[in-house]
Amino acid sequence: MIKQNRATPLTHILRDPVLLFFVLLVFAGLSLFILFPLYKILAYSVTGENGGFSMAAAIEAITSPTYLRTFRNSLVLGLVTACIATTIGYIFAYALTRTALPFKGFFKAIATIPVISPPFVLSLSMIFLFGRNGLITRKLLGIDNFNVYGMHSLVVVQSISFFPIAYLTLTGILEKLNPAVEDAALNLGASRARIFRTVTLPLSLPGIVSALLLVFIQSMEDFSNPAVISGNFSTLAVEAYRTITGMYDMRGGAMMALLLLAPTLMAFILQKYWLSGKSFVTVTGKPTSGRQLNTDPKVVWPLFGFCAAIAFIVILFYGTVLVGAFVKIWGINFSFTLAHFKYVMTLGWEPLKNSATLALFATPLTGMLGMIIAFLVVRKEFPGRRLMEFVSMLTFAVPGTVVGIGYILAFNEKPFLLTGTAFLIVMAFTFRNMPVGIEAGTSTLLQIDKSIEEASSILGASSSTTFRRITLPMLRQAFFSGLVYSFVRSMTAVSAVIFLISPRWNLSTISIFSLFESSKYSAAAAFIVVMIVIIIIAIGILDRLVKLLGAPAIRQQE
Amino acid sequence: MGLADFSSRSTDVSLQRLTKIFKSMDGSGEVVAVNDISLDIKTGELVTILGPSGCGKTTTLRMVAGFEFPTAGSILIGGKDVAPVPPNKRGISMVFQSYALFPHLNIYENIAYGLRVQKLPASEIAGRTRAILELMQLTSMQRRYPSQVSGGQQQRIALARAIVIEPSVLLFDEPLSNLDAKLREYMRDELRKLQKRLGITSLYVTHDQEEAMAISDRIVIMQDGVIRQVGSPRAIYEHPESIFVATFMGKANILPAEILGRDGEAALVDLAGSRLKIPNPGHAAPKAGKGNLVVRPEAVKIVHVESADASLKGKIERMTYFGNIARYEIPVLGTTILAERYNPQGARLHEEGETVGVSFEMDSVRILKE
């Protein structure tokens, strides 16, 4: 009987032209820089030589033993790395959240180093320590024929690179688990070991699966480590690159990109949509009441030993590169020299400048876009809201190699002739690094009473004014942490941009890669050290900015 | 004071057959939050929506504000349909339950915000903000941030921020529910005085019936998305049209009775064998057949068990002394009758276990079908 009138979200948004503009702008950006390139890969792989529809390439790829072996290699590597990294991550997270471990600050710092580090460091150390002139294999053990290149090295390097992802995911979960639940079990007379087995572990299971999937994605899409240390063990991300640049086989590359995309996408969807409904984290379970930390020496000291061992490995690996940058010829002549730095400063100055410039352009863009999308998705109603959320988070699951290939397919011809331009590289940075900003913004917004923005609106402010003067200031913290992250990620990106650089716009990470290709390992080490210094300085500056601008206590009144 | 006179233009608010259907939270079905309600609020009037939790009060208010879009029906302000008008252009202000003060702006800037977004001249912004700060006695704390003032002060800031823009309509969503009882009583009187003085058309939502009585020109009783009754506080209390309204607004004894017929205005009823004449049964009273007597506890008198006035007899099960009243609970006819004796100081009170007669002040008795 009720006459259904204008009550659609569509009318809502049509009343607000500014909102409409931003929604359309974001959708245009997402379509052009995320969906369109993916579509191009898909379309390209089912197009025959003559331009018509053909499944030939696809069928050939799926039945080709080389492709299948590469596919299997990547999967196996991803699974093994995920298991090892998650185990290390869980032990770290448990030791840091549940026990009275000494030197917690130090271990936390150790777990962040691989996240903000430039690429290639660990692989380079691997070569320095275990390679033909390896310090450990040759000097210490006198082994001549140890082959450092292959899956075994990759597993080591990736496990160290990615355990922090598992650690961060699991710390979040373990901290939020209501301590009362574990205390209740303790009250019921259960031993600590029993509580762990029957309460803590099962409750953190969704977190564990989540960590496994996230590490799996990272391992699958890793380009820099397999590119320099995998030897004959081919992986999809690298093979796709070599197929295109070495054999000029665009179609083969596109097929590999699809093979790479399928499992990462599946893992992403599992992680995001299937697991999100299974979380046992109690919403009110903020770490309010103090948690009883386990002080039993029989528990603390073994955990301490484990964490110390991991810390030792991390320090050893980074230290090796640092030393390697200052010695004449690694493994042969260990005398001090600054020659590599001189070499790097002449050869690497331009790429370094480019990397920093483009990262600086992309950073605020990424931050703003992240906050705008978080705001639209959490606070506004419009048709396609869910789609916007999905697509903008999607980039997290799309391997850089796939993005790179998609971009050259999509932007190599009119109307979007953009290859080789700085603009395209900035867009690649922006859209690839957006998800972290969106997540930070979303979780902050969900904690801020919606009526604060409604108050602004009813007092006469338009959507954009409300966003600028009310929402954004409240999101300051999330905004700046997004900035730090996206700057570091842009500086250290390899896989997507390796397809996008041009003689005019070469980047520092790609220069390091070239040094590897010509076996100039000491120069690579010096380059990496310079990058680490730049990143540390940049984080320092951004951190100061956060403290400066985020000064007035932004608290919510009860 | 620099505050405009609101009463000269029409700011009538009219809700016409308004319906709001939500998709239920789990996504499976639908929730009819507001079901075909119509209501007219005259310029300068304060109308309160009162009802139990989940009855659709907030949803109604949010549709007027423009935050929710009606599924059906329309909203007119000053005679104009506001469907195409976004919240920031409706000329409405709202005081939120959580106050929703801007945490990163100080008190002065919170209040000046609405004037600033209108891009008024700086001198006018300063003048009007200062006037309101003065009026609400907030001048001394204007440089502080919301987290640095008390709950009552936050409430006043929220009110100041809402009225400084001289809205044509003011909306309140349980604005006092976060205050303690004393402050709540004080603030509701202040609020009503201010509203009357400025003559702002107001729609007020609460689930506190005493608050509704104290501040409203008219009260709207809502239940499950529909309006059950509209009227002045007195009309609602004295002439409830349904048992829901009678029991929701204050306490009421509901006694099943047989209506025998009419004697002019008066109704003749049979209550468990006693014949009673109810002079003023109310227009909702059925003409004949089964009905319910509605008697407020203060209209129930306890008399001697042998008294000719005693309509019913029973044994006092419980007596509670509140200071201003003494309340008796007497089980009869399968229910428990409440009787209240005002000003019990020094009076002789009946004992628990005593058998007494119960009589009614017949003028105050109403009859309802259900």
Ligand SMILES: Nc1ncnc2c1ncn2[C@@H]1O[C@H](COP(=O)(O)OP(=O)(O)OP(=O)(O)O)[C@@H](O)[C@H]1O
């Ligand atoms: N966004 C929404 N989606 C789905 N259902 C909703 C939504 N908002 C409100 N409802 C439902 O509509 C009904 C009316 O809600 P409303 O908030 O208007 O109640 P209320 O009278 O203000 O209650 P309270 O006194 O608890 O504030 C409730 O059943 C509520 O669960």
Ligand SMILES: [Mg+2]
């Ligand atoms: Mg409500």
